[in-house]
Amino acid sequence: MRTDTVLLPEQTVIFLSGEIDLGTVGTLYEAVRACLDTRPARLLIDLHEVSFCDCVGLRALLQTKDETLRAGTDFRIRGPLRPLVARLVDHTRTADRLGLSPAAPEGPV
Template sequence: MYSCPSFTVTTVLTDSSAVVTVIGEIDVDAVPELQFALDRCLDQRPGALRLDLSAVRFCDCAGLNALLRARLRARGVGTTLVLYGVPPVVARLLALTETEGLFGRRIAA
């Protein structure tokens, strides 16, 4: 687990899946830690990776880039990436950048 005043990421791995929970602000300062957590999960090649964004208060373009990179990497290792608890701030960013369709299944907050 990594934590700073405006960002926390936790990871739970099981035999067949992973859950990464993000709390706070996904910005340029937080992206390296988020990317590290996502890469570590994807190194295990889980069947599914659930990215819980329900407690995200802000996401900038650097955060969007991290989500897009995770999507590409997940596809490359045969993992299904599901965005869960997508808050309005992230949903709006995905809509404005016309990237919401790239994530397929999304479960709203």
Template sequence: MSEAALDVRYSVRHGQGTISMAGEIDLTTADQLRQAASACLAKNPMNLHVDFTDVTFCDCSGLNALLWAYRQARQQGTAMHLRGLQPPVARLFDVTGTTPLFRLRDVA
């Protein structure tokens, strides 16, 4: 898979941060998630919504980047919400026991 396998977009409006992704999150693309989370969190949103609707694969590198973002968000008092987890990605969270850390919305 090439480095362009993940499209990441982010914004912060009215205290709400949003990260939307499409593609695969793996060793070569996980840093894109980390960078987007860092940029969003730098604006101190009340909530950070991470949309996985169009994410087809996530490995432990992606999970690690997400856990990094979770710790950063928690330190500054920002609630983190995940939405649109597809079954293969949701399974990663279930198997690793990390599902309870996140507020899940619209899980497929």
């Protein structure tokens, strides 16, 4: 996974790309902690380039949200989510907890 952080006056954006899993969540945690040290009003995590996220990655995103809110910083996730990530969020019913709208169903209804 790759992270790029952009500091803006109104928020800090962490762009993630690649896979969020057991082998990469440490990188996510490091980027978030460095961001929270700057005390931004809002932390925005951009997931539109994340190709895969497993349960460990999802847990890391949920913990990131909790840690960010405890620090007094607003938390947002931006997509759109790629199909594998959207499916994980849909199957685990964590869209609301992450602040996302439910994933659109795939294929004909």
